[in-house]
Structures are given as C-alpha cells and as structure tokens.
Amino acid sequence: MLHVGGGAKIYRSDGCGTTLKIDPYGYCTIITGSNEIGQGSETVLAMMASEELGIDLKRIKVINTDTDIKPWDVGVHASRTSFVAGNSLLGAIKILKEKLNKKAGELLKTAHSEFEYDGGEIISNKTKEHIALDKVVREMHFSEPNELAIASFFYEPTSKFQDKEFKGNVSGSYAFAAQAIEVEVDTYTGNVRVLDIYVAQDVGKVLNPLLLGGQIEGGILQGVGYALTEELLMHEGKILNSNFHNYKMLTAADIPNIHFFPIETNDKEGPYGAKGVGEAPLIPTAAAIANAVCNALDIEVIDLPITPEKVLRAIAEKKKLKKEIV
Amino acid sequence: MNFEIINPGTTKELLGAVNKLQKEKFRFGAGCTDLLMELKKKPEDGLTIINLSQVKDSSFSGIKKSAKGMRLGAMFTAHKIVVNEEIKNAFNVLHESAHNLASTQIRQVATVGGNLCTASPSGDIACALVALDATCEMLSTTGKRREINIKEFFIGVRTTAIGKNEVLYGIAVPANEKKTKTIHSNFIKIGTRRSMECSVVSLAYHIQVNEEGVIIKAGVSIGASAPTVRFAEEACDFLIGKKFKAISQKEKEEFAEKVLSYASPITDIRATSWYRKEVLFNISKSIFE
Amino acid sequence: MKKEKINKVIKHDISFKLNGKKVDCSIKGSTVLLDLLRDDLELKGTKAGCNEGECGACTVLVDDAPVNSCLYLAVNVNGKSVTTIEGLANGDGELHPVQESLVKSGAVQCGFCTSGMAMAIKAMVSQYESGQHVPGESGNNFPSREEIKKYLEGNLCRCTGYVKIVDSAEKLFSN
Ligand SMILES: Cc1cc2nc3c(=O)[nH]c(=O)nc-3n(C[C@H](O)[C@H](O)[C@H](O)COP(=O)(O)OP(=O)(O)OC[C@H]3O[C@@H](n4cnc5c(N)ncnc54)[C@H](O)[C@@H]3O)c2cc1C
Ligand code: FES
Ligand code: FES
Numbered sequence: 001m002l003h004v005g006g007g008a009k010i011y012r013s014d015g016c017g018t019t020l021k022i023d024p025y026g027y028c029t030i031i032t033g034s035n036e037i038g039q040g041s042e043t044v045l046a047m048m049a050s051e052e053l054g055i056d057l058k059r060i061k062v063i064n065t066d067t068d069i070k071p072w073d074v075g076v077h078a079s080r081t082s083f084v085a086g087n088s089l090l091g092a093i094k095i096l097k098e099k100l101n102k103k104a105g106e107l108l109k110t111a112h113s114e115f116e117y118d119g120g121e122i123i124s125n126k127t128k129e130h131i132a133l134d135k136v137v138r139e140m141h142f143s144e145p146n147e148l149a150i151a152s153f154f155y156e157p158t159s160k161f162q163d164k165e166f167k168g169n170v171s172g173s174y175a176f177a178a179q180a181i182e183v184e185v186d187t188y189t190g191n192v193r194v195l196d197i198y199v200a201q202d203v204g205k206v207l208n209p210l211l212l213g214g215q216i217e218g219g220i221l222q223g224v225g226y227a228l229t230e231e232l233l234m235h236e237g238k239i240l241n242s243n244f245h246n247y248k249m250l251t252a253a254d255i256p257n258i259h260f261f262p263i264e265t266n267d268k269e270g271p272y273g274a275k276g277v278g279e280a281p282l283i284p285t286a287a288a289i290a291n292a293v294c295n296a297l298d299i300e301v302i303d304l305p306i307t308p309e310k311v312l313r314a315i316a317e318k319k320k321l322k323k324e325i326v
Numbered sequence: 327m328n329f330e331i332i333n334p335g336t337t338k339e340l341l342g343a344v345n346k347l348q349k350e351k352f353r354f355g356a357g358c359t360d361l362l363m364e365l366k367k368k369p370e371d372g373l374t375i376i377n378l379s380q381v382k383d384s385s386f387s388g389i390k391k392s393a394k395g396m397r398l399g400a401m402f403t404a405h406k407i408v409v410n411e412e413i414k415n416a417f418n419v420l421h422e423s424a425h426n427l428a429s430t431q432i433r434q435v436a437t438v439g440g441n442l443c444t445a446s447p448s449g450d451i452a453c454a455l456v457a458l459d460a461t462c463e464m465l466s467t468t469g470k471r472r473e474i475n476i477k478e479f480f481i482g483v484r485t486t487a488i489g490k491n492e493v494l495y496g497i498a499v500p501a502n503e504k505k506t507k508t509i510h511s512n513f514i515k516i517g518t519r520r521s522m523e524c525s526v527v528s529l530a531y532h533i534q535v536n537e538e539g540v541i542i543k544a545g546v547s548i549g550a551s552a553p554t555v556r557f558a559e560e561a562c563d564f565l566i567g568k569k570f571k572a573i574s575q576k577e578k579e580e581f582a583e584k585v586l587s588y589a590s591p592i593t594d595i596r597a598t599s600w601y602r603k604e605v606l607f608n609i610s611k612s613i614f615e
Numbered sequence: 616m617k618k619e620k621i622n623k624v625i626k627h628d629i630s631f632k633l634n635g636k637k638v639d640c641s642i643k644g645s646t647v648l649l650d651l652l653r654d655d656l657e658l659k660g661t662k663a664g665c666n667e668g669e670c671g672a673c674t675v676l677v678d679d680a681p682v683n684s685c686l687y688l689a690v691n692v693n694g695k696s697v698t699t700i701e702g703l704a705n706g707d708g709e710l711h712p713v714q715e716s717l718v719k720s721g722a723v724q725c726g727f728c729t730s731g732m733a734m735a736i737k738a739m740v741s742q743y744e745s746g747q748h749v750p751g752e753s754g755n756n757f758p759s760r761e762e763i764k765k766y767l768e769g770n771l772c773r774c775t776g777y778v779k780i781v782d783s784a785e786k787l788f789s790n
C-alpha cells in the first residue's frame with residue numbers, strides 16, 4: 001500500500017503556523033495551528049521543543065485549542081500533524097535559537113556562534129562555557145535593544161496541489177505498508193473472526209514508540225470494523241442506524257492479535273526523519289481481510305462490510321453453482 | 327422522559343402500591359435497563375413507575391436450592407447468575423445466556439424478571455429458561471401465588487400472562503434428572519460482533535444423557551426467530567431415547583428441520599429472514615458436532 | 616396550566632455517599648444518575664457517550680459495581696455509595712494505580728472513553744479481589760487476557776484499538 005505520509009496538498013495550502021515563546025523564567029509556550037484530538041501531537045511537539053531547547057517537558061506548554069490566537073492549520077487528517085506541525089515548530093525554533101545564540105554569545109563574550117541547549121543551559125560547543133537559558137531570555141528582554149524571546153514560522157510542504165486530472169506530486173512524504181491477515185470463517189454462521197494481523201509499515205524515524213503503537217493499533221481496529229461491521233445504513237437520505245446499538249463498532253472482545261513490525265527509515269523531508277503514520281494502518285486492513293475471506297471460501301469478490309449474511313449467501317451461491325455444473 | 331416513582335421497601339408495600347394504582351398507568355422498574363431505554367425513546371404521559379429494586383425480600387431477589395431444583399427471585403441479576411459456580415455446573419445454558427447478555431455494566435443491574443417480563447423475542451435469559459422448562463411464579467395483590475409453565479408465559483411480542491394486579495415473583499428451574507450422567511447445555515448467540523449484541527438468532531439447549539449415553543430429557547428453544555421465544559417441542563421429543571454420540575448426519579438434519587419448523591423470522595436491518603433460518607438450521611446441527 | 620403541572624412534580628429526598636462524602640439532594644423520580652452527577656452536582660468527569668447503555672463512557676461505581684449511569688435511576692443510590700472518576704484517586708495529588716497504569720501504558724488518546732474505562736477496570740480489580748467474578752476457566756483469581764477483554768466489552772473506544780487499555784489492566788493484575 002502507498003499512501004500520503006504528511007504534507008498532502010488536498011487544499012491549496014497544507015501548511016501549519018507556529019508561534020513560540022520562552023518567558024523570563026525559562027518556561028516555553030508553543031502556540032501551534034495543529035489540533036490535538038488524541039493522536040499525541042501535543043506530546044510530540046513538546047518533546048521536539050524539549051530536545052531542541054534543553055527545556056524540561058514540564059516547563060513546556062502547548063496551546064492548540066484557541067482559534068482566536070493560533071495560526072493557520074488545516075486540521076488533523078491525512079497523517080499530517082507530526083510531519084507538518086513538527087516542521088513548523090522546528091522552523092520557529094531555528095529562528096528563536098538564532099536570537100538566543102546571539103545574546104548568549106554576547107553574554108559569554110565569545111565570537112563563536114555554535115551552542116548546545118541542555119538542562120536549561122546554553123552551552124558553547126567550543127569552550128563548554130555555559131549560561132542559564134532563562135538568564136539569556138531576561139537579558140534579551142531587559143537590556144537594549146529590548147527584545148522578547150518569541151518567534152513565528154509558517155511551514156508549507158513542498159508538495160503540489162493536484163492538477164485538474166488529479167496528477168502531481170501531491171504529498172510531502174509517502175507512507176508504505178503491507179499487512180498479512182489470517183481469518184477464520186464460520187461456514188455455519190458466516191461470522192468472520194480475524195485471528196492475527198501482521199503489519200509492516202515504513203514509519204520514518206520513530207519519535208515516540210508508545211504513541212506510534214497506539215496509532216497503529218487504533219487504525220487497525222478501525223480497519224477491521226470497516227471490513228466486518230461498520231456501515232452507515234441509509235434509506236431515502238435518512239440514516240437508519242444512528243446509534244451504537246445498530247452501528248456496530250468493535251469492542252475489546254473483538255480485537256485480534258496485532259503483530260507490528262515498524263520499518264524505521266529516514267524521511268529527508270520530515271522532522272528528524274519522521275513521517276506520518278496514522279492512516280496507513282487502517283487502509284490495507286479491509287482489503288487484506290476481504291482477500292483472506294475470498295481465499296478461505298474460494299470466491300472472487302465480496303463487498304464491504306463482510307457481514308455474516310453476505311458470507312452465507314456467497315457459500316450458498318457457490319453450492320448452487322457447483323450443483324449446476326455437475 | 328418524565329414519570330413519577332414509588333419506592334416500596336417491603337413486599338407488602340409493593341402489593342399495596344400495585345393495588346392502589348389499579349386504575350392508573352403504571353409500570354414496574356427492576357434493573358430499568360429496558361424500561362428507561364423504552365421511555366427515553368417513547369415518553370409516556372402520566373406514568374408511575376413502581377420501583378422494585380428497593381424491596382427487601384430474599385424470595386424476591388435471592389436464590390434458593392432444594393432437591394426439586396433451584397428458585398431464583400425475579401430480581402436476581404444477570405451478574406449474580408454469571409458468578410454462581412453451581413449454576414454454571416448444573417445449568418450452563420443459563421450461565422451462558424446471562425454471560426452473553428449485553429455488557430458487564432448492564433449485567434450488574436439487569437434482572438431475570440425484567441428479561442422475562444420485557445418479553446422480547448430476543449431475550450437471552452428468557453430463551454435459556456424456556457429450554458430449562460422453568461416455572462414462573464406470580465404474586466397478586468391479594469397475596470395469592472400463581473404458577474405457570476414458562477411456555478405459557480409469553481403470549482406475543484412484549485406481552486405476557488401477568489395480570490395487572492400481579493408481579494412476577496420468582497422463577498423455578500427443575501433439578502436435573504437423577505439418572506443424568508452428562509449434560510450438554512449451551513446457549514448459542516448469533517450476532518456480528520463478539521459482544522454487545524442483541525441476538526440475531528439464538529438457540530438454547532439443555533440435553534441430559536444417562537450412563538448409557540442415551541438422551542433422557544431435552545430442552546431446546548429458539549430466540550429472535552418468532553414473535554416470542556419458542557420451545558421446539560417436536561425437536562426435543564425426537565431426541566429422547568437416542569444416543570447423543572451416535573446421532574447420524576440424517577438425524578441431525580431431521581432434528582434441525584424440526585427446530586426450524588418453530589421459526590417464522592422477520593427481515594429487519596440486522597438480518598434477513600433467509601439468514602436467520604439458514605443459521606438456525608446450521609447451529610441446530612452443530613449441537614451434535 | 617403548564618406551570619401548575621411543573622409544581623406538582625414530586626421530589627424525592629435522597630442521601631448517599633459520593634466519592635466518600637455525604638450528599639443530600641432532592642430530585643425528580645425520573646432523574647438518571649448521569650444527569651444528577653453532571654448537571655446537578657457538576658461532576659463532568661463522567662461522560663455521556665450515547666445515553667443508551669451501549670458505550671460505557673458513563674460508567675460509575677455504585678457500591679463497587681460498575682453501572683451505566685445513563686440507565687440508572689438516581690433514586691436508587693439512596694443509602695449507597697457512588698464513586699466517579701473524580702473520586703478514584705484519593706485527592707493527595709497522586710493518581711490511582713488504575714489511572715497510573717493507563718497513563719504508563721499509553722492507553723489514552725482522545726480520552727473520551729477513559730473515565731468509563733478507568734471505572735470499569737477499577738470494578739474488575741475489586742470484583743476479582745472479593746471473589747465476585749465469573750468462575751474462570753483457568754481457576755485463577757485473576758483474569759486472563761481474554762477475560763479482561765470480555766470484562767471491558769461494554770466500554771467502546773474509537774481511538775486506541777483497546778490493546779493498550781487491556782495491557783494497562785493486565786499489568787494491574789500481574790503486580
Ligand atoms: C445496551 C443494552 C443491551 C442489551 N442487551 C441485551 C442482550 O444482549 N440480551 C437480552 O436478552 N437483553 C438485552 N437487553 C435488554 C435488557 O437489558 C434485559 O432484558 C434485562 O434483563 C432487563 O432487565 P431489567 O431488570 O433491567 O428490566 P426492566 O427494564 O426493569 O424491566 C423490563 C420490563 O419488565 C417489567 N418488569 C420487570 N420486572 C418485573 C416483575 N418482577 N414483574 C412484572 N414486570 C416486571 C418492567 O415493567 C418492564 O416492562 C439490553 C439492553 C440494553 C440497554
Ligand atoms: S452514555 Fe451511558 S452507556 Fe453510553
Ligand atoms: S481514547 Fe478516544 S475513545 Fe478511547
């Protein structure tokens with residue numbers, strides 16, 4: 001499977017803006033356009049800022065909910081957040097560091113301009129002399145030319161908005177995945193039970209293994225639902241099953257064994273080589289399950305969702321066909 | 327949703343409340359899982375709920391065993407059935423039906439009485455109790471007890487044999503036969519997910535076999551296949567005297583046909599009538615496989 | 616005319632323990648526990664996902680039993696003890712082990728299901744501790760992974776695929 005992995009230009013901009021601020025006490029605030037709906041972008045963005053600025057995670061705040069203040073972003077979709085918001089944050093950090101480096105150089109009385117940020121300190125790469133980050137921020141603010149430690153950046157991926165024929169290099173990064181699925185088909189009831197799912201996915205550089213696992217597992221179970229039970233039934237424009245009683249999401253009792261084999265690569269466009277991972281796990285799942293069911297029943301096609309009833313019908317039709325041939 | 331509620335604390339108060347409301351619109355609330363769903367969807371004006379869950383009476387909410395069998399109070403919950411090891415050993419069909427009912431949370435409060443009195447064709451505990459040949463015991467405002475076999479309890483979709491001045495008080499399940507050596511007892515519930523399913527079709531069976539391997543008593547019932555849960559009497563009779571392990575392919579199919587003859591399923595958004603029949607036939611056969 | 620009707624509504628006085636503290640209130644007979652908690656007592660940690668017993672987001676404990684508060688009559692908590700997500704930790708700033716395990720396992724994504732999940736897991740732990748559990752195939756007094764999944768069947772989660780939630784519960788029993 002090939003899918004977009006961040007920076008897909010579905011609209012004319014797939015960019016994200018960031019405003020970054022460090023206060024005189026060394027606390028950092030990231031105001032990002034990117035929403036948090038559970039995918040973990042808050043954590044990942046704070047981790048990036050912590051890594052780059054040497055500020056403890058507890059001193060970093062991510063503001064992403066208030067549309068009155070946050071800059072542009074197009075939403076949480078297309079596996080884009082870590083990739084686009086991450087690049088945007090790194091852009092803002094770069095600008096801010098230039099300001100901080102300049103001040104730190106002044107205060108440490110070195111012409112040298114390469115610094116490391118660690119443990120709340122700014123450390124000269126060459127002399128190893130260091131100065132507290134919050135002190136540098138205060139000096140920036142209170143000594144002339146009186147500046148705030150604040151920076152804004154807008155990242156726009158290099159991808160192209162699709163042309164009228166839907167062609168073009170649409171995404172900043174691409175995801176690749178393969179899944180192998182074993183199912184058991186009950187020929188008496190038509191129930192399909194998904195036993196094991198083997199997932200190999202190009203995930204770029206892994207930023208947070210726990211969050212990555214969560215995205216993969218969550219995506220897969222949605223994929224299984226998509227394959228087997230989830231269907232919005234419509235009649236004359238009205239939804240017939242607009243409740244959890246008849247729209248059947250899978251429960252904990254339905255989860256198959258998920259075997260995940262992350263293929264770690266380095267995406268040169270992504271932050272630290274990372275790429276989007278959220279959607280790829282749910283896209284091949286239904287296709288693989290349908291293939292497995294067809295293989296088990298020795299039939300050609302079956303449409304989604306593969307309900308027990310469709311399976312029994314397929315079995316019955318095959319029997320009929322056999323009889324006709326004989 | 328808007329209703330009045332009366333909370334009797336004793337059986338006497340309960341009967342008093344029923345008596346007082348004879349000329350008015352009232353409903354009982356046991357675990358209220360069905361009742362509240364119904365009233366949320368279709369609110370009723372001027373309704374009074376007689377709340378059964380604060381009545382302190384062990385005959386109404388407990389379990390009692392005797393040589394004749396087991397008696398469950400109508401307020402006995404699905405959870406209590408599920409965690410009872412003796413029920414699991416002696417009447418697995420009942421254990422399984424309760425264990426597959428709704429969810430952990432619903433089972434904490436859902437009662438046996440509520441499952442029967444709701445009289446849904448897909449009532450799981452009801453289906454198991456029909457296979458177990460249970461007896462329903464009603465208590466009337468005069469204090470009189472009336473017993474009827476569960477087969478006569480269900481009159482139609484959502485209608486039962488309970489009178490307006492009665493409450494379902496308990497359910498008695500006859501003990502297994504003395505000569506019984508092995509019990510084949512299970513509840514097969516068909517749905518699309520493995521949990522949180524309302525039965526698309528269900529089959530309950532409790533088949534007792536003696537030392538020689540011969541079937542001496544059989545109870546088979548079907549759910550979600552007709553306006554009420556149904557006892558497949560002819561299918562049961564067919565089994566008596568046969569060796570459980572020696573039932574032939576032909577006999578299996580004959581048995582399944584007999585079970586199916588009790589089914590008149592409908593087509594709805596969950597499944598077609600064709601599917602329900604097909605599955606019922608197949609799972610009936612599977613009892614012997 | 617309408618006003619008269621409203622005035623005629625009979626209120627019921629109830630008294631119960633909520634997260635360890637005694638609460639007295641006067642409610643309508645048809646009030647469900649979820650509404651009492653969220654609207655009247657302003658405890659918003661308990662979530663309303665479906666209002667029909669299907670999702671488990673509204674799970675709270677009534678005398679240690681996990682119930683769907685959306686289908687539970689508030690009058691029936693009279694004299695009982697109710698625990699919501701707000702009362703799970705004991706208020707000293709530390710998380711409850713169930714919450715701690717959810718966090719450490721990465722079991723929280725959007726978080727909508729989380730309070731219900733936490734309460735269900737807490738109930739599972741106490742029911743296993745007190746022997747109020749399904750007679751297990753294994754004969755153990757702790758649940759197998761399959762039994763944990765079954766226990767959590769009434770709590771839907773759209774985000775996580777449940778794996779890490781089940782992991783978090785499993786860890787509680789292996790300690
Ligand atoms: C999400 C959800 C899932 C469900 N899944 C299942 C399922 O899988 N299988 C299944 O079988 N059911 C299911 N049900 C239905 C319901 O939970 C069960 O039928 C339950 O056993 C009802 O018990 P209760 O105590 O809650 O009944 P209540 O709702 O209190 O009562 C149900 C009806 O019976 C009457 N009644 C109750 N007790 C008595 C009595 N002692 N005497 C006279 N009348 C009485 C009431 O007036 C009411 O009309 C589900 C319900 C929900 C909300
Ligand atoms: S809100 Fe109560 S179960 Fe969904
Ligand atoms: S974490 Fe989002 S629903 Fe469970």
